[in-house]
Amino acid sequence: MSSQPSSEPVRPTWPLGLDRIAYGGDYNPEQWPEEVWKEDVTLMREAGVNLVSVGIFSWALLEPREGEFDFGWLDRLLELLHDNGIRVDLGTPTASPPAWFFAAHPDARVVTRDGTPLGFGSRGMAGPSHPAYRAAAVRIADQLARRYGRHPAVALWHVHNEYGAPVSEDYSPASAGAFRAWLQGRYGTLDALNAAWGTAFWGQRYGDWAHVDVPAVAPSVVNPAQRLDFARFTDDALRACFVAERDAIRAHSDVPVTTNFMTTNCPSTDLWKWADEVDVVSNDHYLTAADPRAHVDLALAADLTRSLARGRPWILMEHSTSAVNWQPRNIAKRPGEMARNALSHLGRGSDAILFFQWRASRSGAEKFHSAMLPHAGTTSRVWREVRALGADLGRLDEVRGSTVRADVALLWDWESFWAQDLEWRPSVDLDHRERVRAYYERLWRDGLTVDLAHPGADLSGYRLVVAPASYLLTAASGDNLSRYVAQGGTLVVSYFSGIVDEHDAVHPDGYGAPLRTTLGVSVEEFLPLREGETVRLAWDHDGERTELVADVWADDLVLEGADVVATYLDGPAAGRAAVTRHRHGAGTGWYVSTRLDVDALAHVLRGAYADAGLTPAGLPDEVEVVRRDGPTARFVVAINHADAPVDVPADGTELLTGTAVRGRVTVPAGGVAVVREHRGG
Template sequence: MTFASWPTGGAISFGGDYNPEQWPREVWQEDVALMREAGVNLVSVGIFSWGLIEVAEGEFDFSWLDEVLDLLHAHGIAVDLGTPTASPPAWFFATYPQARVVAKDGTVLGFGSRGMASPSSPEYRAAAVRIASRLAARYAHHPAVVMWHVHNEYGAPVGEDFSQNAVVAFREWLRARYESLDALNAAWGTAFWGQHYTDWAHVSPPHPTPTVGNPAQKLDFARFCDHQLRACYIAERDAIRAHATQPITTNFMANECPTTDLFAWAREVDVVSNDHYLTAADERNHVGLALAADLTRSVAGGAPWILMEHSTSAVNWQPRNVAKRAGEMARNSLAHLARGADGILFFQWRASRSGAEKFHSAMLPHVGTSSRVWREVVELGGHLRALAPVRGARVRAQAAILWDAESFWAQDLEWRPSVDVRHKERVRAYYERLWRDGVTVDFVHPSQDLSGYRLVVAPASYLLRQADADNLTRYVEDGGTLLVSFFSAVVDEHDAVHAGGYLAPLRDALGVEVEEFLPLRAGDSATVRWAPEGGEPVTLTADVWQDDLVLHGAQVVGTYVDGPAAGGPAITRHAHGAGQGWYVSTRLGIDELAPVLAAVYTDAGLEPSGLPLDVEVVTRHGDGEDFVVAINHTADEVKVDLGAGQELLGATTVTGTVVIPAGSVAVLRTTTPQLGGDGQP
């Protein structure tokens, strides 16, 4: 369905979760007055209020919600109305104890926390559809409601369920997928260790086993769990759509909720929305933020998206909850906007006095309007009003990183050649190298059309279907540059090693195959002699992994000096068709990747931005005008040449160099062609 307008019209959406049920009515009037002062134009309401709306099974009280929606509308504040199905009420679990989630170890999870019932429970599904339908019937035409928000953060905290409901549903899902036990046995490789099935009733989820369980079974269970969560969303979405025409969304947790296949989920929502929280332990968490924002934009197909939640300062659920310093909230917010967000929302509006999240920051802190955080919230609201022209402009990337949730699920199972090889680490390493070089990237599934990208990077493609490998090979043949990291193209969709061995599906594209994995011991490192064509040889330090490679036409540009593969090829480059296929058979750090990527950029026709470290520049392209967002993450003033135009935050005319103070942001509006974050016009 196509919608005529953004939920907040021509403005950037600004606000957050609003939980008036936690406060007496006299506070509500203060809330709406302060929202207007801050420039709030959109709030999410009702996300955890099931027990206050459906006070007993089939008995509804909408009076307080009627009052809240009327009050918000009277003050010009739009509503993203939530279905409260992430937290079923006490009466539900008392009535339907069989609907509770069961952990893998058999623990039955009870009431008293945030979380959902078993996604496979018919009773839960019916109750969720009932309340979603009743809410939609009542508020579909309420003038405050501009969007619907189903559930909350599917997959967190419940991603897996081992209840009897799940056992039954898993069997049904497998029968639909494989049709016969013979096909199931073949897919799961049950001839190994005598795991052959002769009756569907004997098939179960991967419960704890004496030693490591069947990896193909575990992979299918991960697919099943994702499917069941998405089926819950679709059921509620369709119940709402029977009454309402507003866009419907649910808030993802890009890169932070590994149990969901974001590309599959994005196909089911009208507007993609995401929650993002900085990882306090990550000293470069602004790079992780950029990764999550690029991933969210990518699964949205490049369309504008909504940052549904982030924090004004510290969160409450990490081991050490580091507060944001002055200006950091604005940098975070505008970094999301730079990478495609047209909505900047927070959890939450007013800090809670009670409950598990009372130490979580909010737009209106416990101390009130005398706080630095409040002053920065008001200032951000003003910034976003000034940036309204950016809404609808799109980011264009000429490089892409492969992202396949099913491959990640498979790679991170037990008994892999090295516990040090994790998909998340390699994705972040390659992403950060590109980020430091000022190359804006999209994330793509390996089955997608890749023809629009000059460079495609595969940091962690352990599971690669033959059809997807063929897609990558065609990409190289047609002139693309492909860079593949180690432990890729190892298995097919059933976690079975490809016929022909490791890397076999990409042999034509890369001109090399892997004869044997040679992982290193903990703490060991090795040296690679890097000798690119026409360049001076340098030495690079690597760790964790080496491959014993067999060449099939590839050129050796990096050689192992030591380690188990000493004297053998470490990094190769292969001309295939009109393009180039690169293979890096070891783990290089972010700094060590710099000379390698520099050579790859030459093949791809890309140029690094040359910006100082931690100065981030991304361009959003509009209709006849561009918006260049420059973010200074450093502690020093920087000077950046962004071209000529109007700087929107300072309302000044720029004809050349822009001075960006430490920790600040500049946004240039220009009608002349500008360099994007990928260094290209």
């Protein structure tokens, strides 16, 4: 039977009218007299800016009173930008409703888990399930789309801002009613709900839908299955707000629509689902100033964003030129660091480099946040670096549209993270984010490019899959991983994985049941360690005999066909298996039952690389190299985070300097090189 053609129109997947790498940032001209606007666009052109985001926090100006709209200032702004060749990412301002909205609808305020209604005077949307907020948000999106849906300046629509930050869960009466309706849609009957939530425990059984409420603060720990479903409901409610605005825009405009994700810094949104709703994926990323190796987290966030984009080019919607303003110690970026950050994102698939924000604000909560045009003005180092970056991006336009390929997938599942973060887990030291970062950093140091993937996704294109933190693993995802290994893949699984199902209930066959056949082991008992306690392991694999030190965790493992690679020398599992390797079909499954640091993980992954047919890149310390493939050329992006120059294998033309490269390119200390390597044939 032949498939029927889709009735859905094919929508553009990149901002319209951009034939270069996009460069620019958030522009908030309403904070300045109009005479400043002309100076702004002159300086934008000098810096190479070709895309700015406007209107994101402008609801009170666009709709000063309910149902009364004023677009005059925005008309003038868009004409000025268009006349100067600057494209517009036009925002809907629904992340910050006006004072009149909350005065008219005080019950639309978000209520915290302890029952506190949140007031006006900050940022953050109203309750996402409140009908008055939904209606007002759709109305302003509709009005903007009617007026600007075909405006020649508009290249992209930007719905809302950073869904889930700072507002995600809402415990208001409106949310409670919407949650009950969501549960009825999910489970159908109270019997099904009671079974899924395990309400026989602590006498929580429900006999009337009206009695089901939001999981507010209670005398003790609230039912974890209820809390997990509330996290799912919250994500769905936020996404429904986006979809409603998006559809209102699409009724009047063929311009692509996005919203800015926060891939590694906003845990309340399941972005695997969100990525299917946007026309182009975009992300905001800010360094954690307290982390001296924050560039590794940057790479992780960029790889995750590319993975959400299914490998297509994506937009870095926001990052900072220097310091941010909300962290305990806001460290200024050192000379050259801004360019390294920007070009690391470029190397990992972004074709747009944007900042928050264009001109530094004089007032408000973010007046100490860095900007492209800082308070120090055009004589500042930051401004000189902004201009230099714009010129460099102009030299790299041919990279645009090329893609990144990875041989390794690292599993990432927001629902599992939500479940693991609930109370009363076996140890407060269980930290999924720490394990993801540790395994990712080991792969980063070994020079391997990594995709992030859901455990239920098609993994057949990867030689190696790493599961650092898969606490919640459904039977279907376990079967998926088993097939992957049986068909020749290599899988590395860390401790506290495969413990519960989608309802946060322990699997019927015990801990790790979905992976038991794949790994050849089962977990009889958890053996968490005391604070500060360590255990020693004897590593003995392929003739390598090494003693390693681990902490936080151990398992009492039962071998069911696996070979022992490392054994506990002391601690609660002394003499028992610590790391195992198991042949399953045509592939191999590794299990690591304790917390090894980044250096010690080299032993595990060295063995897994051998099974997967992978070879570490052998790069100098603190150097990252990523390759992007185009139709006729490969681009090597080499970034040197060290204090001395390094040589990196490459052959072709270094695009930033225009110099020929024969065999190796020298990357300056703290610098970047981008080499075009022509393909033969």
